[in-house]
Amino acid sequence: MLEFGGEALVLTHDMLVEGVHFLPGQDPADVAWKLVATNISDLAAKGAEPVGVLLGYTLGHDDQRFLEGLKAALDHYRVPLLGGDTVGGGGPQALGLTAIGRATVRPVPSRSGAKPGDALWITGTIGAAMIGLEALRSGTGDSLAYRRPQARLVEGLALAPQVTAMMDVSDGLLLDASRMAKASGITFTIDSALVPIATPEARRAEAMRWGDDYELLFTLPAGAEPAVPATMIGEAIARRESTIMLDGTPISPSEHLGFEHH
Amino acid sequence: MLEFGGEALVLTHDMLVEGVHFLPGQDPADVAWKLVATNISDLAAKGAEPVGVLLGYTLGHDDQRFLEGLKAALDHYRVPLLGGDTVGGGGPQALGLTAIGRATVRPVPSRSGAKPGDALWITGTIGAAMIGLEALRSGTGDSLAYRRPQARLVEGLALAPQVTAMMDVSDGLLLDASRMAKASGITFTIDSALVPIATPEARRAEAMRWGDDYELLFTLPAGAEPAVPATMIGEAIARRESTIMLDGTPISPSEHLGFEHH
Known part of the structure; x- marks a missing residue:
């Protein structure tokens, strides 16, 4: 979380690695969806509105399919792709997404606030x-x-x-x-x-x-x-x-x- | 670039992939340094002050060395590590870094403003x-x-x-x-x-x-x-x-x- 211009910015970065977080050969559109969903889920848990994402993409098996899934997921959550980086790879695909959100509640919910009796x-x-x-x-x-x-x-x-x-x-x-x-x-x-x-x-x-x-x-x-x-x-x-x-x-x-x- | 709380947020995401952007077997501390430098360089080109970075890290050869290089580079540019994700890998290492900066000049410099005579x-x-x-x-x-x-x-x-x-x-x-x-x-x-x-x-x-x-x-x-x-x-x-x-x-x-x- 970052104070910025009087607002609180919530930032998340989640990665998916082929063979660890998704199956080799899995539909790249589904992988893209999941990459977006896991990051938006992190924002959700902090009560933050998504304002944009940055993608780190290693070229993979069917990049067009990946882009289709990415677009579907970003449209679903109404969040724009702000930028990122695309690189060659060769090994298991590693994908990273940074999601930027705007906190709607202060303090931002965290995992550390539970009290006896809750x-x-x-x-x-x-x-x-x-x-x-x-x-x-x-x-x-x-x-x-x-x-x-x-x-x-x-x-x-x-x-x-x-x-x-x-x-x-x-x-x-x-x-x-x-x-x-x-x-x-x-x-x-x-x-x-x-x-x-x-x-x-x-x-x-x-x-x-x-x-x-x-x-x-x-x-x-x-x-x-x-x-x-x-x-x-x-x-x-x-x-x-x-x-x-x-x-x-x-x-x-x-x-x-x-x-x-x- | 993102308007946020009346300020302009400049975001970059660069990746380094083993065998593409760095040599297999290269000192992980140097790889970490380069990952930071490439992203800070993107902010520099936009006249943006760094406010933090998020790291996407696939576990690699000498993670302790990587962290040493990361700390050295972040200290050098006086930028905090805000978060990120660490995942298992197994193939060539893929590293991603998101850098968040605060624009100091508006409009933010871009590559599209050169005019004849400049x-x-x-x-x-x-x-x-x-x-x-x-x-x-x-x-x-x-x-x-x-x-x-x-x-x-x-x-x-x-x-x-x-x-x-x-x-x-x-x-x-x-x-x-x-x-x-x-x-x-x-x-x-x-x-x-x-x-x-x-x-x-x-x-x-x-x-x-x-x-x-x-x-x-x-x-x-x-x-x-x-x-x-x-x-x-x-x-x-x-x-x-x-x-x-x-x-x-x-x-x-x-x-x-x-x-x-x-």
């Missing part, structure tokens, strides 16, 4: 991207949620004035909730039965550890109702040894909670 | 990076100019109020001059004997077609003196068929003028 909420459902990736890999079923994730921009803007903390769930609900708890210096109790899932019931535990859904995870003071549809899944309590108590049981830090990209 | 000027000398790359490859001689290019930030800020057009010379003097001529709708006459070179005389023609020097190329009204040391190398005239007349001879568009990255 309720923990999530928009939408999780696990849809997991099912979508399986559909894409198998060639049957609906892969849209994985290929064309939706950034919760409208929801982020509506929630920003209300929340005590907010972030997008890109790497897995439990992992990202754990990060929010750590940043806020609290522990979250999460009731797994309350978590809204897009998967069969048997895959609930998995869905909570899967990323790429880009829902918004946020906290509100106890009793407050969110401005947009969302589900309450837990509560912030005073910090315990573990950052997450799942159904009353502390989660071990060594347990797999989601995607660790590094 | 004089064409360049800061410093060209060809130093070419000699530096040879030194690096051979392991003898001074490779600093290639490894740690200097962005002409102070000069760009001083020149911005004066110039009719300005850009940095990243891809070769003749190629970049040709781009400025095209954008401005004029032709440049260039006297090759006037071009300040850092190479032996025998390599003058080569030096004018070599990139990576990051000097500033700019135009001033006839008779005006630049605010910083620079050399007059030619003049803008009404548009001819060729964008460049070198020593009185039109340059063919098919001739090699510099680095075409795409």
Whole structure:
């Protein structure tokens, strides 16, 4: 975040790497969409209106298709491409996008504001991207949620004035909730039965550890109702040894909670 | 360029790809330096003060060395790292940097403002990076100019109020001059004997077609003196068929003028 001319500029930079964040051979239009959506999702979580993006593009497999997807995504979020750089490559494709946003709420929502007693909420459902990736890999079923994730921009803007903390769930609900708890210096109790899932019931535990859904995870003071549809899944309590108590049981830090990209 | 809170934000995004913009095995600290310098150079050419950068980093060979070089370069230009993304890779390393600057002069200098009668000027000398790359490859001689290019930030800020057009010379003097001529709708006459070179005389023609020097190329009204040391190398005239007349001879568009990255 940057103070600029009396306003707060919110900047995000996310990258996608072939073989890490998207499948080799995946439709470049979908890759472009996802690149835009992940960055806009970061702005959404900060309640920032997008004002433009810069693209870092290594020439790849079907650059025309990429541009089509890029245009579709930028039109969808009504954000202009301001510039960037295009370079030759040769290895796995690496794509970077910088998104510039204008803060609509001060202080800008962050992951560090949750307080004991706050309720923990999530928009939408999780696990849809997991099912979508399986559909894409198998060639049957609906892969849209994985290929064309939706950034919760409208929801982020509506929630920003209300929340005590907010972030997008890109790497897995439990992992990202754990990060929010750590940043806020609290522990979250999460009731797994309350978590809204897009998967069969048997895959609930998995869905909570899967990323790429880009829902918004946020906290509100106890009793407050969110401005947009969302589900309450837990509560912030005073910090315990573990950052997450799942159904009353502390989660071990060594347990797999989601995607660790590094 | 973006209007923001009554100020003009200048944004640049440059990428470096291993094997394209730097040598495989090159010191990661030098690569980091160059990544910063190329972006700051873009700001310099627009007379913009740097306010911060965002880094897109694919994990590479010696990440600690990269961070050391990054810190050195950011300290050198007194610009903070605001954020970014770090991802796994596996192929040739692709690095992206977004630099955010605050315009100091309105309108912001561009490559499209040169007018017939304007004089064409360049800061410093060209060809130093070419000699530096040879030194690096051979392991003898001074490779600093290639490894740690200097962005002409102070000069760009001083020149911005004066110039009719300005850009940095990243891809070769003749190629970049040709781009400025095209954008401005004029032709440049260039006297090759006037071009300040850092190479032996025998390599003058080569030096004018070599990139990576990051000097500033700019135009001033006839008779005006630049605010910083620079050399007059030619003049803008009404548009001819060729964008460049070198020593009185039109340059063919098919001739090699510099680095075409795409």
